[in-house]
Amino acid sequence: MTLTVQKVPKHLKKYTAEQHYHTYTPINHAVWRYVMRQNHHTLKDLAHEAYTDGLRASGITIEKIPNVDEMNEALAPFGWGASTIDGFIPGVAFFEFQGNGVLPIATEIRKLENIQYTPAPDIIHEAAGHAPILCNPKYSEYVKMFGEIGKKAIASKEEHDHFDAVRHYSNLLEKGDATEEEIKAAEQNVKEKEVAIKGVSEAEKVGRLYWWTVEYGLIGTVDDPKIYGAGLLSSVAEGSNILSPEVEKRPFDVQEMVNTSFDITKPQPQLFVCESFEQLIEGLKEFAQEMSFMKGGTESLDKAIQSENVATAVFSSGLQVTGIFSDRITDENGDLIYIKTSGPTNLAFDHQELSGHGTDYHSDGFGSPVGKLKDLGKSLENLTDSELEAQGVLVGEETTLEFESGIVVTGTVKDLVRKDGKVVIVSFENCRVTLGDDVLFEPEWGVFDMAVGTDIVSVFAGAADGEAFHSIVESEPMETPALPELTSLEQLFQDVRNVREGHIADPESELERVLDELQVISNDDWLLRIEIFEILVAKKLSCTLLDRVTDELNHVKTLDEEWNTLIERGIKVAKNAPLISE
Template sequence: METYQNIVLEKLPAHLRKYVVPQFYERYTPIDQALWRYVMRQNYIYLKDVAYYPYIPGLRKAGLTIERIPDLQQMNDSLKQIGWGAVTVDGFIPPAAFMEFQAHRVLVIAADIRQLEHIEYTPAPDIIHESSGHAPIIGEPEYAEYLQYFGEVGSKAMFSAKDFELYEAIRNLSILKEDPNATQEQIATGERLLEKIQQNMGEPSEMALLSRLHWWTVEYGLIGTVDDPKIYGAGLLSSIGESVTCMQPEVPKLPYTLDAVNYSYDITKPQPQLFVTPDFEHLRGVLDEFAADMSFRVGGKKSVDKAIACKNVCTAVYSSGLQVSGIFTAVGDENKLTYIKTSGPTALALRGKQLHRHSKNYHKDGFSAPVGLVTGFDRSLEDMTDADLYAAGIVVGQETVLSFDSGITVTGVLESLTRSEDKLVLLSFTKCTVRDTRTDAILFMPEWGMYDMAVGAQIVSVFSGAADKDAYEQQSDVSEISAVRHAYDESTKQLHERYARIRRMREKGNATEKLLMELFTDLQANFPGDWLSLVELLEIAANMSLTEAVRQIEDALDQIQKNQPHLVKLIQDGKRLAKDTNVSLIL
């Protein structure tokens, strides 16, 4: 993985690096570059009045220029100055991974760029949205802290099996909508699948609810007052269509509170309402209010039940500090947490670091252990000293019987004990039998080998993923669906060449009226509906004060918008900007 001489990226954990792809800057076509330039010029002119103030100087701080698509080296050279970094990925990545990148102060940027047909908005992540939307506001310290904190909270959020189905459906549909070769039937099929999954999600998971708060703040947030809000959300900052329409009075502006968690969203449609925060500190307060009830903060049976519903690797943390990572399947009593059980590879860790000898290979068939107090002890087992253990008859090399208040008994020869700081975290037995005396169920038998019993009176935290993700080497959740790499026909390649010529004329300043009109005539003959190339030509003609050329190009643009009414706003905005000499942000 390329780290761009950025220490932030050099410290990125191995389990996140699997999502990173090369930018392949050479894949961006001259049309892509013109599209970027058009969007950025439009945004610059409009957003300087409606964006939260730090956005405009933030463009430069983030290493962005109006003139060309940013390369990751340039962005990282700038972002590392404020303790952040940026990497490119292939479209949507799982929400938990996205959040964890944020926690590590790394912006995730989709390597692709939208098609010209979707210039105003695309449901698929692209480099316009991620870089021009997210990166510039990072220079505001309070917002950067909120974004990182959101990542820390979000990376712990419990998700359901349905959430991953939804993620795959959204990713698939967004790719189809940006694939010029996709048929309407394929898109319609993708939309039906997404709608079916959305209608059968059941009760929203922590991740689903948290993603709503992320959407209404990081992506579509407003700041200030409901009567005079400014834009800071990346989805708005990067959309030349919705950044305008969202400020209309027809779109309700609501004070941002925890109630926003009750508002679902649709990534394919304009937002029906937006939320306004008075300041970035308020965002953190709302997030803390939500996080107070999350599984990683409250633990207990309800949280373990969420881990079971997840059907993916989660971690349960005992009050002793021991972390158990695996796929959870049972909690003992249906009304009370008496023991935990996993199936398949399970690992044990302390403070995020895997315990020696307790990898998922060692516990390859699962793990189970009681939760609760031992009958007759005046304190929890985890708090007992060696002297306390000796007095209770818990001695290495001798047979030990532990009877828990829950009715579970552990009988075996104590082989070793493991402490962490002042806590007893693990007891290891041979010749061990574990029985639930209430049901007479056998939970562990001597012939199964060593019994490693986790120690702890409570489960104080449960969170998504393994405690030590790099050591656990969690099965890859990188989607098998990849964004389509475009293959261009000869006609499109010829159009690319025309765009490249226009850029050279503008940048070198060597255009003449004769060259410009020859290119205009060529475009009219071979690409009569291509409006963006004419907008770029119009800018050059206007700068050269070529009155007749300006008239002819504008007439051609008027004819295009007459034939294609959906282009009216794009063309009118382009004509207006072509004559504006005050749009410049070249690094």
């Protein structure tokens, strides 16, 4: 069993995927190699030293797409693992992976036509951008802490809907087999869902902080910054652009970052520069103080209700209630006096589900008073057995509990649950719960399990015990895809790789043959011609062939402005970098 399997909680395994390494084509590997050569040789002087030091340590090579199992083993000494995932995953799940010390890596790699940028997660961004710098202890601490905090951020319902729309749209674009009508409809749906988002949720603020640090962060001084953000490290265009005076460099400021939105489709007009990774950690701690999981109370529970997604409310006794919160009652001061969920709910303590209080038992929701008992100077959760008996709370005895809020619970005590010396649940049979003329629970509804606590001290997204709350369905093993038959163009890419790696006795003749066939198959392909150019320059082979491929590249440059840029960059690296970099 690998480290990855051990670290990924069962309820997150539904987001994982097999890499099927053998299905990557020679063109896929060439795309990886081009981007990595550009990044390594163009950004090596712009990136923080932790990035260049971590490239080899993280199990990443420049020459071919990394095997994630090998990365997983290489990252283990640094307290990390790696796990392949299936494209976009919800933010709560993404951060939970990181909080568990697992780097989630998409199995897909961008297509050649998207070589500079893809809106969908891909292995270039996540493996080459994120993994190397995790080998730095302080930065690793920051990312894990961010995972622990980020997974608790509550998003609005509209943001959840927008995420689903973006995921669908990105998948259509990257897979490349959707009709024009399907793409237009998906794009329109994204726009509509985005317009529906009102205000800035704490999940959006977390996303902004993550964007301006982990994705697009700079470190050092405003006048001499270095790159540590994965988005910059996996994009030569944006990475090298940090030197431009058009990109404003601002000092690290948490509040300014969470108040600054971003557009993932455009170069960023400003970037933020931290002084050290320690400053990141302190800034994150400062930000977390304002989140619902630290504040609790009515405002925090309202965020959970508005999200219409699974969340957890924590009573002052430590009892954790997980479900979709649907309603609450407050007193004249706006303080919570009753909370309610709809649908499957479970009760936990210290992130472990309490026996007999799973979603199968609380399948139709859960409700409970919050607050202090009337005329009792001590919180119910802190009462001793003798003090409970004095209040009439004794198993088998009928009793009435009146709260300061006016809520009255009358019934026969069936059971009490204590955890860490505190009363967390009192269960009643034949129970009626009222607030004035309003009936909150009827005897015929069954057992009333009353949560105990004077306040809701924390509210966070997701489940307290995720493995217990989410139904764990063991997926059937998927068939391993057959080794794909190479197209004519893919075979030519493989032939050139064989030459580069020294497997061909007569490289000049082989490269001439490849160029002849390439002229017939694809006279506008630029990437394979760049690879041939690299070999001819590095091995000082035929000047005639070099002139020929140069002429062909010059022709392709005239066909497309983006190709012109890519070719110019490829030629520059070919003249200044070793042919094979490990």
